[in-house]
Amino acid sequence: MLEIWLGIKSAFWLIVTLDADLIEIACRSLVVTLSAVAIAAAIALPLGAWLAIGRYRFRRLVIAVLNALMGLPPVVVGLVVYLMLSRSGPFGVMGLLFTPWAMIIAQVIILTPLIASIAHQSIRDLWAEYHDLLISLNTSRSQRIKTLLWDSRRALLTAALAGFGRGIGEVGAIMIVGGNIDHATRVMTTAIALETSKGDFALAIGLGFVLIAMAFAVNITIHMLSGTEVRDRW
Amino acid sequence: MVSILPLSLNDVTVERDGKRLLGPVSLDIRADALTIVLGPNGAGKSTLLRLMHGLVKPTSGRVRFAAPRGEAYAHQAFVFQTPIMLRRTVLGNLCYPLTAHGISHAEAEKKALTWLKTLGLDGHETQRASQLSGGERQKLALARALIRKPELLFLDEPCANLDGAATQDIERLIGEARAGGTRILMATHDLGQARRLADDVLFLHHGEVLEHAPAKAFFEAPQTDEVKAFLNGDLVI
Ligand SMILES: Nc1ncnc2c1ncn2[C@@H]1O[C@H](COP(=O)(O)OP(=O)(O)O)[C@@H](O)[C@H]1O
Ligand SMILES: [Mg+2]
Numbered sequence: 001m002l003e004i005w006l007g008i009k010s011a012f013w014l015i016v017t018l019d020a021d022l023i024e025i026a027c028r029s030l031v032v033t034l035s036a037v038a039i040a041a042a043i044a045l046p047l048g049a050w051l052a053i054g055r056y057r058f059r060r061l062v063i064a065v066l067n068a069l070m071g072l073p074p075v076v077v078g079l080v081v082y083l084m085l086s087r088s089g090p091f092g093v094m095g096l097l098f099t100p101w102a103m104i105i106a107q108v109i110i111l112t113p114l115i116a117s118i119a120h121q122s123i124r125d126l127w128a129e130y131h132d133l134l135i136s137l138n139t140s141r142s143q144r145i146k147t148l149l150w151d152s153r154r155a156l157l158t159a160a161l162a163g164f165g166r167g168i169g170e171v172g173a174i175m176i177v178g179g180n181i182d183h184a185t186r187v188m189t190t191a192i193a194l195e196t197s198k199g200d201f202a203l204a205i206g207l208g209f210v211l212i213a214m215a216f217a218v219n220i221t222i223h224m225l226s227g228t229e230v231r232d233r234w
Numbered sequence: 235m236v237s238i239l240p241l242s243l244n245d246v247t248v249e250r251d252g253k254r255l256l257g258p259v260s261l262d263i264r265a266d267a268l269t270i271v272l273g274p275n276g277a278g279k280s281t282l283l284r285l286m287h288g289l290v291k292p293t294s295g296r297v298r299f300a301a302p303r304g305e306a307y308a309h310q311a312f313v314f315q316t317p318i319m320l321r322r323t324v325l326g327n328l329c330y331p332l333t334a335h336g337i338s339h340a341e342a343e344k345k346a347l348t349w350l351k352t353l354g355l356d357g358h359e360t361q362r363a364s365q366l367s368g369g370e371r372q373k374l375a376l377a378r379a380l381i382r383k384p385e386l387l388f389l390d391e392p393c394a395n396l397d398g399a400a401t402q403d404i405e406r407l408i409g410e411a412r413a414g415g416t417r418i419l420m421a422t423h424d425l426g427q428a429r430r431l432a433d434d435v436l437f438l439h440h441g442e443v444l445e446h447a448p449a450k451a452f453f454e455a456p457q458t459d460e461v462k463a464f465l466n467g468d469l470v471i
Contacts, residue, residue: 130318132289133314133318135288136311138307138335151322
Protein backbone atom coordinates (compact mmCIF):
# COMPACT_ATOMS: atom_id res chain seq x y z
CA MET A 1 0.00 0.00 0.00
CA LEU A 2 2.82 2.31 0.94
CA GLU A 3 4.55 1.59 -2.37
CA ILE A 4 1.49 2.71 -4.33
CA TRP A 5 1.19 5.83 -2.23
CA LEU A 6 4.83 6.71 -2.79
CA GLY A 7 4.38 6.02 -6.51
CA ILE A 8 1.45 8.42 -6.72
CA LYS A 9 3.36 11.03 -4.77
CA SER A 10 6.42 10.94 -6.99
CA ALA A 11 4.23 10.71 -10.09
CA PHE A 12 2.58 13.94 -9.02
CA TRP A 13 6.02 15.44 -8.51
CA LEU A 14 7.10 14.34 -12.00
CA ILE A 15 4.11 16.07 -13.50
CA VAL A 16 4.33 19.37 -11.64
CA THR A 17 8.08 19.66 -12.27
CA LEU A 18 7.54 18.83 -15.95
CA ASP A 19 10.00 15.94 -15.78
CA ALA A 20 12.03 15.75 -18.98
CA ASP A 21 11.43 12.03 -19.59
CA LEU A 22 7.73 12.30 -18.99
CA ILE A 23 7.38 15.29 -21.30
CA GLU A 24 9.45 13.66 -24.00
CA ILE A 25 7.42 10.45 -23.92
CA ALA A 26 4.06 12.24 -23.80
CA CYS A 27 5.05 14.46 -26.72
CA ARG A 28 6.19 11.49 -28.78
CA SER A 29 2.84 9.81 -28.11
CA LEU A 30 1.05 12.91 -29.30
CA VAL A 31 3.16 13.31 -32.42
CA VAL A 32 2.79 9.67 -33.43
CA THR A 33 -0.94 9.50 -32.83
CA LEU A 34 -1.76 12.92 -34.29
CA SER A 35 0.21 12.07 -37.43
CA ALA A 36 -1.55 8.74 -37.69
CA VAL A 37 -4.97 10.36 -37.21
CA ALA A 38 -4.21 13.00 -39.85
CA ILE A 39 -3.10 10.44 -42.41
CA ALA A 40 -5.93 8.03 -41.56
CA ALA A 41 -8.50 10.84 -41.80
CA ALA A 42 -7.12 11.95 -45.16
CA ILE A 43 -7.73 8.43 -46.42
CA ALA A 44 -10.87 7.59 -44.48
CA LEU A 45 -13.01 10.68 -45.01
CA PRO A 46 -13.02 10.65 -48.84
CA LEU A 47 -13.35 6.87 -48.67
CA GLY A 48 -16.37 7.18 -46.39
CA ALA A 49 -17.96 9.71 -48.72
CA TRP A 50 -17.20 7.58 -51.75
CA LEU A 51 -18.81 4.58 -50.08
CA ALA A 52 -21.82 6.62 -49.03
CA ILE A 53 -22.77 8.13 -52.37
CA GLY A 54 -21.48 5.66 -54.91
CA ARG A 55 -23.10 2.64 -56.42
CA TYR A 56 -20.07 0.65 -57.37
CA ARG A 57 -19.53 -3.02 -57.94
CA PHE A 58 -17.03 -3.30 -55.12
CA ARG A 59 -18.82 -1.10 -52.61
CA ARG A 60 -20.20 -3.94 -50.49
CA LEU A 61 -16.89 -5.73 -50.63
CA VAL A 62 -15.02 -2.63 -49.45
CA ILE A 63 -17.49 -2.15 -46.58
CA ALA A 64 -17.08 -5.79 -45.57
CA VAL A 65 -13.30 -5.44 -45.66
CA LEU A 66 -13.47 -2.26 -43.58
CA ASN A 67 -15.62 -3.97 -40.98
CA ALA A 68 -13.30 -6.94 -40.87
CA LEU A 69 -10.28 -4.65 -40.46
CA MET A 70 -12.05 -2.84 -37.64
CA GLY A 71 -12.33 -6.09 -35.75
CA LEU A 72 -8.67 -6.92 -36.27
CA PRO A 73 -6.70 -7.19 -32.98
CA PRO A 74 -4.02 -4.47 -32.97
CA VAL A 75 -1.28 -6.98 -32.11
CA VAL A 76 -2.03 -8.78 -35.34
CA VAL A 77 -1.73 -5.50 -37.23
CA GLY A 78 1.57 -5.00 -35.43
CA LEU A 79 2.74 -8.45 -36.44
CA VAL A 80 1.84 -7.90 -40.10
CA VAL A 81 3.49 -4.49 -40.23
CA TYR A 82 6.55 -5.97 -38.51
CA LEU A 83 6.82 -8.70 -41.14
CA MET A 84 6.42 -6.15 -43.94
CA LEU A 85 9.07 -3.82 -42.56
CA SER A 86 11.53 -6.35 -41.23
CA ARG A 87 14.85 -6.78 -42.99
CA SER A 88 13.62 -9.75 -44.99
CA GLY A 89 10.19 -8.26 -45.66
CA PRO A 90 9.09 -6.49 -48.86
CA PHE A 91 9.72 -3.02 -47.43
CA GLY A 92 12.75 -3.99 -45.38
CA VAL A 93 15.18 -1.87 -47.37
CA MET A 94 13.46 1.30 -46.22
CA GLY A 95 14.73 0.69 -42.71
CA LEU A 96 11.54 1.86 -41.03
CA LEU A 97 11.22 -0.86 -38.43
CA PHE A 98 11.75 0.40 -34.85
CA THR A 99 11.24 4.03 -35.90
CA PRO A 100 8.24 6.26 -35.17
CA TRP A 101 7.30 5.83 -38.84
CA ALA A 102 6.61 2.16 -38.28
CA MET A 103 4.36 3.08 -35.36
CA ILE A 104 2.53 5.62 -37.46
CA ILE A 105 2.01 3.07 -40.24
CA ALA A 106 0.58 0.53 -37.80
CA GLN A 107 -1.74 3.12 -36.27
CA VAL A 108 -2.92 4.30 -39.67
CA ILE A 109 -3.94 0.73 -40.47
CA ILE A 110 -5.80 0.46 -37.15
CA LEU A 111 -7.48 3.88 -37.33
CA THR A 112 -8.47 4.17 -40.98
CA PRO A 113 -11.26 1.55 -40.88
CA LEU A 114 -12.63 3.01 -37.66
CA ILE A 115 -12.76 6.58 -38.97
CA ALA A 116 -14.01 5.52 -42.39
CA SER A 117 -16.81 3.51 -40.88
CA ILE A 118 -18.09 6.33 -38.66
CA ALA A 119 -17.70 8.82 -41.52
CA HIS A 120 -19.52 6.50 -43.90
CA GLN A 121 -22.54 6.31 -41.62
CA SER A 122 -22.99 10.01 -41.08
CA ILE A 123 -22.31 10.91 -44.71
CA ARG A 124 -24.77 8.26 -45.84
CA ASP A 125 -27.50 9.80 -43.66
CA LEU A 126 -26.77 13.27 -44.99
CA TRP A 127 -26.72 11.99 -48.55
CA ALA A 128 -30.19 10.52 -48.07
CA GLU A 129 -31.31 14.00 -47.03
CA TYR A 130 -29.49 15.91 -49.79
CA HIS A 131 -29.76 13.43 -52.65
CA ASP A 132 -32.60 14.94 -54.68
CA LEU A 133 -31.41 18.50 -54.17
CA LEU A 134 -27.80 17.91 -55.18
CA ILE A 135 -28.86 15.94 -58.26
CA SER A 136 -31.36 18.65 -59.12
CA LEU A 137 -28.72 21.37 -58.78
CA ASN A 138 -26.67 19.52 -61.38
CA THR A 139 -23.61 19.22 -59.16
CA SER A 140 -20.58 17.19 -60.16
CA ARG A 141 -19.53 14.13 -58.20
CA SER A 142 -16.59 15.89 -56.58
CA GLN A 143 -18.85 18.82 -55.74
CA ARG A 144 -21.25 16.45 -53.99
CA ILE A 145 -18.47 14.84 -52.00
CA LYS A 146 -17.12 18.24 -50.99
CA THR A 147 -20.57 19.42 -49.91
CA LEU A 148 -21.29 16.28 -47.90
CA LEU A 149 -17.90 16.38 -46.17
CA TRP A 150 -18.27 20.04 -45.30
CA ASP A 151 -21.85 19.82 -44.08
CA SER A 152 -21.13 16.80 -41.87
CA ARG A 153 -17.89 18.23 -40.56
CA ARG A 154 -18.86 17.98 -36.91
CA ALA A 155 -19.65 14.28 -37.19
CA LEU A 156 -16.38 13.82 -39.06
CA LEU A 157 -14.46 15.62 -36.33
CA THR A 158 -16.08 13.26 -33.87
CA ALA A 159 -14.88 10.35 -35.98
CA ALA A 160 -11.34 11.71 -35.99
CA LEU A 161 -11.43 12.21 -32.21
CA ALA A 162 -12.65 8.65 -31.74
CA GLY A 163 -9.65 7.62 -33.82
CA PHE A 164 -7.36 9.69 -31.61
CA GLY A 165 -8.78 8.09 -28.49
CA ARG A 166 -8.20 4.65 -29.93
CA GLY A 167 -4.69 5.48 -31.13
CA ILE A 168 -3.33 7.21 -28.03
CA GLY A 169 -4.23 4.26 -25.81
CA GLU A 170 -3.04 1.56 -28.19
CA VAL A 171 -0.12 -0.55 -26.99
CA GLY A 172 0.15 -3.92 -28.75
CA ALA A 173 0.93 -2.90 -32.30
CA ILE A 174 3.32 -0.05 -31.56
CA MET A 175 5.19 -2.13 -29.02
CA ILE A 176 5.91 -4.71 -31.72
CA VAL A 177 6.86 -2.37 -34.57
CA GLY A 178 8.41 0.42 -32.47
CA GLY A 179 10.33 -1.74 -30.06
CA ASN A 180 9.87 0.64 -27.12
CA ILE A 181 13.38 2.08 -27.52
CA ASP A 182 14.29 4.79 -25.03
CA HIS A 183 14.55 8.26 -26.61
CA ALA A 184 13.42 6.85 -29.96
CA THR A 185 10.14 4.96 -29.98
CA ARG A 186 9.02 4.92 -26.37
CA VAL A 187 5.52 6.28 -25.95
CA MET A 188 3.18 6.55 -23.00
CA THR A 189 1.51 3.16 -23.28
CA THR A 190 4.69 1.20 -23.89
CA ALA A 191 6.51 3.12 -21.18
CA ILE A 192 3.76 2.33 -18.69
CA ALA A 193 3.96 -1.35 -19.59
CA LEU A 194 7.72 -1.39 -19.16
CA GLU A 195 7.93 0.64 -15.95
CA THR A 196 5.18 -1.43 -14.39
CA SER A 197 6.96 -4.66 -15.19
CA LYS A 198 10.10 -3.21 -13.63
CA GLY A 199 8.12 -2.34 -10.53
CA ASP A 200 9.03 1.32 -11.00
CA PHE A 201 5.65 2.93 -10.53
CA ALA A 202 6.38 6.65 -10.39
CA LEU A 203 6.78 7.25 -14.12
CA ALA A 204 4.11 4.66 -14.95
CA ILE A 205 1.53 6.36 -12.75
CA GLY A 206 2.55 9.82 -13.94
CA LEU A 207 2.12 8.82 -17.57
CA GLY A 208 -1.12 7.07 -16.64
CA PHE A 209 -2.45 10.37 -15.31
CA VAL A 210 -1.49 12.17 -18.51
CA LEU A 211 -3.07 9.44 -20.63
CA ILE A 212 -6.28 9.53 -18.65
CA ALA A 213 -6.41 13.31 -18.90
CA MET A 214 -6.05 13.14 -22.68
CA ALA A 215 -8.69 10.42 -23.01
CA PHE A 216 -11.03 12.46 -20.82
CA ALA A 217 -10.49 15.60 -22.86
CA VAL A 218 -11.22 13.73 -26.07
CA ASN A 219 -14.35 12.12 -24.72
CA ILE A 220 -15.69 15.36 -23.31
CA THR A 221 -15.10 17.06 -26.65
CA ILE A 222 -16.90 14.26 -28.50
CA HIS A 223 -19.74 14.50 -26.04
CA MET A 224 -20.02 18.25 -26.51
CA LEU A 225 -19.84 17.96 -30.27
CA SER A 226 -22.59 15.37 -30.49
CA GLY A 227 -24.53 17.30 -27.85
CA THR A 228 -24.62 20.44 -29.93
CA GLU A 229 -25.45 18.31 -32.95
CA VAL A 230 -28.59 17.09 -31.24
CA ARG A 231 -29.53 20.39 -29.67
CA ASP A 232 -29.09 22.48 -32.78
CA ARG A 233 -30.93 20.06 -34.98
CA TRP A 234 -29.77 21.79 -38.14
CA MET B 235 -28.70 31.09 -75.66
CA VAL B 236 -30.20 28.04 -77.32
CA SER B 237 -33.45 26.93 -75.75
CA ILE B 238 -33.68 23.55 -74.07
CA LEU B 239 -37.36 23.43 -75.03
CA PRO B 240 -39.44 21.84 -76.36
CA LEU B 241 -39.28 18.92 -73.98
CA SER B 242 -40.91 15.90 -75.50
CA LEU B 243 -42.15 12.75 -73.85
CA ASN B 244 -42.66 9.84 -76.17
CA ASP B 245 -44.81 6.96 -74.93
CA VAL B 246 -43.18 7.15 -71.53
CA THR B 247 -44.10 4.80 -68.71
CA VAL B 248 -42.78 4.50 -65.17
CA GLU B 249 -43.18 1.22 -63.33
CA ARG B 250 -42.07 0.15 -59.87
CA ASP B 251 -42.23 -3.44 -58.68
CA GLY B 252 -44.33 -4.33 -61.71
CA LYS B 253 -46.88 -1.65 -60.86
CA ARG B 254 -47.50 1.11 -63.37
CA LEU B 255 -47.21 4.52 -61.73
CA LEU B 256 -47.36 6.61 -64.86
CA GLY B 257 -48.17 6.46 -68.53
CA PRO B 258 -48.06 5.86 -71.28
CA VAL B 259 -47.63 9.61 -71.66
CA SER B 260 -46.80 11.50 -74.84
CA LEU B 261 -46.63 15.26 -74.76
CA ASP B 262 -44.59 18.29 -75.72
CA ILE B 263 -43.71 21.12 -73.36
CA ARG B 264 -43.13 24.25 -75.41
CA ALA B 265 -41.83 27.66 -74.47
CA ASP B 266 -43.47 30.42 -72.49
CA ALA B 267 -46.43 29.32 -70.43
CA LEU B 268 -47.32 28.08 -66.97
CA THR B 269 -48.66 24.58 -67.00
CA ILE B 270 -50.50 23.28 -64.01
CA VAL B 271 -50.34 19.56 -63.43
CA LEU B 272 -53.61 18.89 -61.66
CA GLY B 273 -54.95 15.73 -60.09
CA PRO B 274 -55.90 14.06 -56.83
CA ASN B 275 -53.29 12.66 -54.44
CA GLY B 276 -51.43 9.68 -55.83
CA ALA B 277 -52.35 10.55 -59.42
CA GLY B 278 -48.69 10.59 -60.41
CA LYS B 279 -48.00 14.33 -60.46
CA SER B 280 -44.72 14.12 -58.59
CA THR B 281 -43.65 11.13 -60.63
CA LEU B 282 -44.29 13.03 -63.86
CA LEU B 283 -42.32 16.10 -62.77
CA ARG B 284 -39.45 14.04 -61.38
CA LEU B 285 -39.38 12.04 -64.59
CA MET B 286 -39.06 15.18 -66.69
CA HIS B 287 -36.36 16.52 -64.39
CA GLY B 288 -34.34 13.33 -64.59
CA LEU B 289 -34.79 12.22 -60.98
CA VAL B 290 -36.86 9.22 -62.09
CA LYS B 291 -35.85 7.02 -65.00
CA PRO B 292 -38.52 5.95 -67.47
CA THR B 293 -39.23 2.24 -67.66
CA SER B 294 -39.98 2.62 -71.35
CA GLY B 295 -40.23 5.46 -73.83
CA ARG B 296 -38.12 8.55 -74.19
CA VAL B 297 -37.78 11.92 -72.45
CA ARG B 298 -35.94 14.40 -74.63
CA PHE B 299 -34.92 18.02 -74.47
CA ALA B 300 -34.02 20.13 -77.48
CA ALA B 301 -30.53 20.62 -76.01
CA PRO B 302 -27.94 17.98 -75.05
CA ARG B 303 -28.38 16.40 -71.61
CA GLY B 304 -25.73 18.35 -69.74
CA GLU B 305 -26.95 21.66 -70.98
CA ALA B 306 -30.60 20.77 -70.40
CA TYR B 307 -29.99 19.94 -66.73
CA ALA B 308 -27.97 23.10 -66.24
CA HIS B 309 -30.96 25.22 -67.24
CA GLN B 310 -33.70 23.75 -65.11
CA ALA B 311 -34.56 23.69 -61.44
CA PHE B 312 -36.90 21.86 -59.09
CA VAL B 313 -38.68 22.89 -55.91
CA PHE B 314 -39.70 19.94 -53.79
CA GLN B 315 -42.95 19.65 -51.87
CA THR B 316 -41.02 19.49 -48.61
CA PRO B 317 -38.16 21.92 -49.08
CA ILE B 318 -34.70 20.39 -48.72
CA MET B 319 -32.55 22.77 -46.75
CA LEU B 320 -28.77 22.47 -46.68
CA ARG B 321 -27.44 22.49 -43.10
CA ARG B 322 -26.17 25.99 -43.64
CA THR B 323 -27.27 29.53 -43.11
CA VAL B 324 -30.01 31.18 -45.14
CA LEU B 325 -27.37 33.01 -47.15
CA GLY B 326 -25.35 29.80 -47.53
CA ASN B 327 -28.35 28.02 -49.00
CA LEU B 328 -28.98 30.79 -51.47
CA CYS B 329 -25.34 31.06 -52.56
CA TYR B 330 -24.85 27.34 -52.99
CA PRO B 331 -26.13 26.87 -56.58
CA LEU B 332 -23.93 29.76 -57.68
CA THR B 333 -20.69 28.84 -55.92
CA ALA B 334 -21.18 25.18 -56.86
CA HIS B 335 -21.00 26.29 -60.46
CA GLY B 336 -17.88 28.38 -60.20
CA ILE B 337 -19.19 31.83 -59.33
CA SER B 338 -17.08 33.64 -56.76
CA HIS B 339 -18.29 33.92 -53.17
CA ALA B 340 -18.38 37.69 -53.30
CA GLU B 341 -20.49 37.80 -56.42
CA ALA B 342 -22.77 35.01 -55.18
CA GLU B 343 -23.37 36.84 -51.89
CA LYS B 344 -24.19 40.05 -53.65
CA LYS B 345 -26.78 38.33 -55.75
CA ALA B 346 -28.13 36.35 -52.81
CA LEU B 347 -28.57 39.48 -50.71
CA THR B 348 -30.67 41.09 -53.43
CA TRP B 349 -32.83 38.00 -53.50
CA LEU B 350 -33.24 38.05 -49.73
CA LYS B 351 -34.65 41.56 -50.02
CA THR B 352 -37.13 40.39 -52.64
CA LEU B 353 -38.14 37.55 -50.35
CA GLY B 354 -38.52 39.83 -47.36
CA LEU B 355 -35.91 37.70 -45.60
CA ASP B 356 -33.24 40.36 -45.20
CA GLY B 357 -31.91 40.28 -41.67
CA HIS B 358 -32.11 36.49 -41.65
CA GLU B 359 -28.95 35.87 -43.68
CA THR B 360 -26.85 34.39 -40.87
CA GLN B 361 -29.71 32.39 -39.41
CA ARG B 362 -29.80 28.63 -39.98
CA ALA B 363 -32.12 27.72 -42.80
CA SER B 364 -33.62 24.96 -40.67
CA GLN B 365 -34.86 27.53 -38.16
CA LEU B 366 -37.07 29.32 -40.68
CA SER B 367 -40.82 28.81 -40.70
CA GLY B 368 -42.36 26.51 -43.29
CA GLY B 369 -43.38 29.38 -45.53
CA GLU B 370 -40.00 31.09 -45.29
CA ARG B 371 -38.25 27.83 -46.08
CA GLN B 372 -40.35 27.30 -49.17
CA LYS B 373 -39.67 30.87 -50.29
CA LEU B 374 -35.96 30.28 -49.80
CA ALA B 375 -36.14 27.02 -51.76
CA LEU B 376 -37.94 28.81 -54.58
CA ALA B 377 -35.37 31.60 -54.66
CA ARG B 378 -32.56 29.05 -54.59
CA ALA B 379 -34.13 27.39 -57.63
CA LEU B 380 -34.54 30.71 -59.43
CA ILE B 381 -31.17 32.25 -58.64
CA ARG B 382 -29.46 30.75 -61.68
CA LYS B 383 -32.29 31.95 -63.93
CA PRO B 384 -33.47 28.54 -65.12
CA GLU B 385 -35.32 28.32 -68.39
CA LEU B 386 -37.54 25.60 -66.99
CA LEU B 387 -38.80 25.40 -63.41
CA PHE B 388 -40.61 22.49 -61.78
CA LEU B 389 -42.71 23.12 -58.71
CA ASP B 390 -44.09 20.14 -56.82
CA GLU B 391 -47.02 21.36 -54.72
CA PRO B 392 -44.98 24.24 -53.32
CA CYS B 393 -47.90 25.53 -51.25
CA ALA B 394 -49.28 22.23 -50.01
CA ASN B 395 -48.32 22.85 -46.37
CA LEU B 396 -48.61 26.62 -46.27
CA ASP B 397 -51.17 29.10 -44.97
CA GLY B 398 -52.84 31.81 -47.02
CA ALA B 399 -50.27 34.57 -46.55
CA ALA B 400 -47.32 32.32 -47.38
CA THR B 401 -49.17 30.94 -50.40
CA GLN B 402 -49.76 34.47 -51.62
CA ASP B 403 -46.02 35.23 -51.31
CA ILE B 404 -45.07 32.12 -53.24
CA GLU B 405 -47.62 32.81 -55.95
CA ARG B 406 -46.27 36.34 -56.32
CA LEU B 407 -42.74 34.97 -56.81
CA ILE B 408 -44.03 32.42 -59.29
CA GLY B 409 -45.82 35.17 -61.20
CA GLU B 410 -42.64 37.26 -61.34
CA ALA B 411 -40.61 34.31 -62.61
CA ARG B 412 -43.27 33.61 -65.20
CA ALA B 413 -43.23 37.24 -66.32
CA GLY B 414 -39.44 37.04 -66.52
CA GLY B 415 -39.77 34.30 -69.12
CA THR B 416 -39.28 31.16 -67.04
CA ARG B 417 -41.24 28.17 -68.27
CA ILE B 418 -43.05 26.70 -65.29
CA LEU B 419 -44.57 23.29 -64.65
CA MET B 420 -46.36 23.15 -61.35
CA ALA B 421 -48.13 20.28 -59.66
CA THR B 422 -51.02 21.03 -57.38
CA HIS B 423 -54.22 19.44 -56.17
CA ASP B 424 -55.59 22.86 -55.24
CA LEU B 425 -58.25 23.85 -57.74
CA GLY B 426 -58.27 27.50 -56.72
CA GLN B 427 -54.54 27.78 -57.24
CA ALA B 428 -54.88 26.14 -60.65
CA ARG B 429 -57.50 28.71 -61.64
CA ARG B 430 -55.33 31.59 -60.44
CA LEU B 431 -52.12 30.57 -62.18
CA ALA B 432 -52.69 28.25 -65.12
CA ASP B 433 -52.11 29.03 -68.78
CA ASP B 434 -52.86 25.44 -69.53
CA VAL B 435 -53.78 22.44 -67.45
CA LEU B 436 -52.69 18.86 -67.59
CA PHE B 437 -55.02 16.59 -65.64
CA LEU B 438 -53.60 13.37 -64.30
CA HIS B 439 -55.58 10.46 -62.94
CA HIS B 440 -54.17 7.05 -62.02
CA GLY B 441 -50.98 7.89 -63.86
CA GLU B 442 -52.70 8.81 -67.12
CA VAL B 443 -53.15 12.19 -68.77
CA LEU B 444 -56.91 12.54 -69.05
CA GLU B 445 -56.90 16.08 -70.42
CA HIS B 446 -54.36 18.61 -71.57
CA ALA B 447 -55.98 21.89 -72.56
CA PRO B 448 -55.66 25.68 -72.31
CA ALA B 449 -56.94 26.86 -68.94
CA LYS B 450 -60.09 28.49 -70.30
CA ALA B 451 -61.16 25.40 -72.24
CA PHE B 452 -60.23 23.12 -69.34
CA PHE B 453 -62.30 24.96 -66.77
CA GLU B 454 -65.25 25.87 -69.00
CA ALA B 455 -65.60 22.81 -71.16
CA PRO B 456 -64.14 19.73 -69.46
CA GLN B 457 -64.25 16.63 -71.60
CA THR B 458 -64.17 13.74 -69.14
CA ASP B 459 -66.37 12.72 -66.26
CA GLU B 460 -63.42 12.64 -63.86
CA VAL B 461 -62.48 16.26 -64.60
CA LYS B 462 -66.12 17.37 -64.40
CA ALA B 463 -66.37 15.71 -61.00
CA PHE B 464 -63.06 17.21 -59.87
CA LEU B 465 -64.13 20.72 -60.95
CA ASN B 466 -67.39 20.19 -59.12
CA GLY B 467 -65.51 19.54 -55.93
CA ASP B 468 -66.64 15.92 -55.84
CA LEU B 469 -64.22 13.29 -54.59
CA VAL B 470 -62.29 11.76 -57.46
CA ILE B 471 -60.73 8.46 -56.44
N1 LIG C 1 -40.55 5.02 -55.50
C1 LIG C 1 -41.80 4.54 -55.55
N2 LIG C 1 -41.99 3.21 -55.46
C2 LIG C 1 -43.25 2.71 -55.51
N3 LIG C 1 -44.35 3.44 -55.65
C3 LIG C 1 -44.22 4.77 -55.75
C4 LIG C 1 -42.94 5.40 -55.70
N4 LIG C 1 -43.12 6.74 -55.83
C5 LIG C 1 -44.44 6.91 -55.94
N5 LIG C 1 -45.11 5.76 -55.90
C6 LIG C 1 -46.57 5.57 -56.06
O1 LIG C 1 -46.91 6.17 -57.30
C7 LIG C 1 -48.18 6.76 -57.24
C8 LIG C 1 -48.09 8.19 -57.69
O2 LIG C 1 -47.35 8.92 -56.75
P1 LIG C 1 -47.05 10.48 -56.88
O3 LIG C 1 -46.43 10.71 -58.20
O4 LIG C 1 -46.28 10.86 -55.68
O5 LIG C 1 -48.50 11.10 -56.84
P2 LIG C 1 -48.94 12.60 -56.55
O6 LIG C 1 -47.72 13.44 -56.54
O7 LIG C 1 -49.88 12.93 -57.64
O8 LIG C 1 -49.63 12.60 -55.24
C9 LIG C 1 -48.66 6.60 -55.82
O9 LIG C 1 -49.57 5.51 -55.80
C10 LIG C 1 -47.42 6.29 -55.05
O10 LIG C 1 -47.71 5.46 -53.95
MG1 LIG D 1 -46.83 14.54 -55.03
